[in-house]
Amino acid sequence: MDDELPYIDEHVVRVDAPRERVWAALQRYTTSLLRSGERNPLFVLLGPQPRAGFAVTERIEQRRISLSGRHRFSRYRLVFELTDGPGGATLVHAHSYGAFPGIHGRVYRALVIGTRLHVVATTHMLRGIRADTVTGPGPDQPGRQ
Template sequence: MADELPYIDEHVVRVDAPRDRVWAALQRYTAALLRSGERNPLLVLLGPQPRAGFAVAESIEQRRISLVGRHRFSRYRLVFELTDAPGGGTLVHARSYAAFPGIHGRAYRALVIGTRLHVVATNYMLRAIRAGTPALPPG
C-alpha cells in the first residue's frame, strides 16, 4: 500500500539494545499511540478514520509495523522498520507516505510538511521508542 501513496520522508534513530527489546518498545508505543489518539481533540476536527488516527495494517515480528489512516485532508501510511545497526544495536526507521488531495489537502500539506511539523512529530515518536527500550545491563 505504501506504493499507492507518495513517499514523504524517512527518519532513523539508533537504539543501543537488541532488536527484541526495541520491538517490545515499538509495540508498547504503537498501542499507546492508538489509545491516546482517541482522546485528541484535534482529531475531531480532522475526522480521522479510524477514530484514533491510525490502525495497524501490518505487523511482522521484530521487523516492521505499518500504520495507516486517513482524514478530511490526507491519506497516510507510517512504517516503522527495525534493522541491525553496524557495530550492534538496532536502527528504527520511520518512513512516511501520504497523499493530500484537493485544495484543502494542499493547504494541509503546506501546514504539516512545509513547516516541518511532521519532522518534529516523527522524531518525537522515534525518541519515545528509544526512551521506552530497556537498556542492557553493563558487562
C-alpha cells in the same frame, strides 16, 4: 490502505539495544499511540478513520509495523522498520507516505509538511521508542518485570 501513497520522508534513530527489546518498545509505543489518538481534540476537526488516527495494517515480528489512516485532508501511512546497526545496535526507521488531495489537502500539507511539524512529530516518536527501550514499560504497562 492504498499502497500507492507518495513517499514523504524517512527518519532513523539508533538504539543501543538488541532488536527484541526495541521491538517490544515499538509495540508498546504503537499501542499507546493508537489509544492516545482517540482522546485528541484536534481529531474532531480532522474526522480520522479509524477514530484513533491510525490502524495497524501490517505487523512482521521484529521487523516492521505499518500504521495507516485517513482524514478529511489526507490519506497516510507510517512504517516503522527495524534493521541491524553497528555494534549490536538496532536502527528504527520511520518511513512516511501521504496523499493530500484537493485545495484543502494542499493547505494541510503546507501546514504539516511545509512547516516541518511532521519532522518534529516523527523525531519525537522515534526518541520515545528509544527512551522506552532503555527505561522499559512503566509499572502499569504490560511487560514490566
